[in-house]
Amino acid sequence: MYNLKGKSAIVTGSGRKKGIGEAIIMKLAEEGCNVVITDIGAVKGQQFSKDHIGTTDEMEAIAAEARSKGVQAIAIACDVRFEEEITQLMKQVQEAFGGLDILVNNAGVGYIMEEFTEFKAESWDAVLDVNLKGAFLCSKHAARVMKGQDSGGNIINIASQAAKSGFPYAAAYTASKHGMIGLTRSNAVELGQFGIRVNAVCPNHITTGLGHWQNQFFSEKLGLDYETYLQSIKDRNPLGRTGLVEDIAKAVAFLCSDQANYITGEAMNVSGGEEYH
Numbered sequence: 001m002y003n004l005k006g007k008s009a010i011v012t013g014s015g016r017k018k019g020i021g022e023a024i025i026m027k028l029a030e031e032g033c034n035v036v037i038t039d040i041g042a043v044k045g046q047q048f049s050k051d052h053i054g055t056t057d058e059m060e061a062i063a064a065e066a067r068s069k070g071v072q073a074i075a076i077a078c079d080v081r082f083e084e085e086i087t088q089l090m091k092q093v094q095e096a097f098g099g100l101d102i103l104v105n106n107a108g109v110g111y112i113m114e115e116f117t118e119f120k121a122e123s124w125d126a127v128l129d130v131n132l133k134g135a136f137l138c139s140k141h142a143a144r145v146m147k148g149q150d151s152g153g154n155i156i157n158i159a160s161q162a163a164k165s166g167f168p169y170a171a172a173y174t175a176s177k178h179g180m181i182g183l184t185r186s187n188a189v190e191l192g193q194f195g196i197r198v199n200a201v202c203p204n205h206i207t208t209g210l211g212h213w214q215n216q217f218f219s220e221k222l223g224l225d226y227e228t229y230l231q232s233i234k235d236r237n238p239l240g241r242t243g244l245v246e247d248i249a250k251a252v253a254f255l256c257s258d259q260a261n262y263i264t265g266e267a268m269n270v271s272g273g274e275e276y277h
Contacts, residue, residue: 002257005032008097009256010089012080012138013107015039015054015062019208020158021106022062023245026069027253034072034097037062038089039107041077047126052111052210072097080107080134083141090141099149102256103142105135105180106158110210113169113217124172131176135183139198143191152195154256157184158248159267161204161275169221181267188265197264199255204271205233206243238273 009028014021014037025035039054059075066073074096078089093100109130112123139155146153162170163177181200188198205211207230219229234241251270254260269275 002031002253002259004028004102004253004256006034007032007101007256008034008036008093008099009102009104010036010038010093010100010138010142011104011106012038012078012134013054014104015041015056015059015075016209017058017062018245019054019210020203020206020245020248021054021104023249024104024106024252025062025066025073027246027249028102028256029066029069029071029073031253032071033102033256035063035066035074036089036093036096037066037073037075038078040079044079047109047112047123051213052109080138081129083137086137086141090145094145099151100142100145100153101149101151102154102156103138104156104158104252105138107131107134108158108176110160110170110173111213112172115169116171119171127172128176128179131173132179132183135180139183139187143187143194143196146196147191147194150195152197155187155191155196155198156252156255157181157198157200158252159184159200159202161202161269161271163200163202163267164269164275164277169217184267185265192264197255197261199260199264200267201248201251201255202267202269202271202275203243203248204237204269204274206245206248208245211242236274237271241272243270243272 041056063073063075159180160177162174184200
């Protein structure tokens with residue numbers, strides 16, 4: 001449908017089973033795209049514990065499943081906070097696929113939430129370093145590769161409903177996602193001359209592993225049981241349900257395709273009508 005056959009894509013933060021990143025990998029693979037699964041790979045301190053990261057074993061399992069769809073797929077560990085790891089990632093991708101057509105900045109920290117007046121500086125740094133600095137660094141080095149190609153490329157930033165609305169206990173997350181929209185718009189203006197389109201996708205709540213953690217956190221803060229809180233999310237949505245990882249993957253595939261070749265600088269809501277500005 002989207003004519004992505006033979007293209008190559010990196011999806012950051014794609015090493016967790018049942019996550020948005022994995023869904024994007026599988027959708028792009030179904031469309032014939034060669035894919036790079038990348039995640040932090042190993043536990044790095046309390047802020048990046050085994051409950052919230054994609055391990056190398058998970059990454060390899062996702063790569064194997066992608067290969068079963070008839071495309072090339074490789075798994076490369078990369079901590080998007082560090083520029084030297086990103087330059088090495090880009091080098092490996094060019095060696096494997098000869099270029100880069102698509103970058104999806106999906107890596108994100110959405111599990112560090114604290115009261116604003118008690119928000120720790122190290123918590124702020126952890127969120128901003130992954131969510132915004134990581135997207136900046138990956139986009140910078142992907143654009144360097146794409147600028148040298150006649151075909152240009154696509155950069156997709158996975159933002160959030162929190163890129164447009166505020167949420168309690170999430171000052172760092174909300175700030176990082178608002179910043180990601182600014183990065184999207186600025187890069188779209190600057191990189192358009194090279195045939196590089198830059199867009200963002202803004203999901204509302206999706207009950208992935210991270211979404212489950214968020215459900216528990218906010219239900220406790222609001223004094224609700226888990227199912228009552230989850231139903232309250234559905235009740236305020238015009239389509240009466242929470243989002244699915246597949247909803248986001250379809251939006252990404254569309255934005256990467258020729259069907260969207262006159263769309264850049266947009267922050268597309270994929271929220272069932274809950275977010276509409």
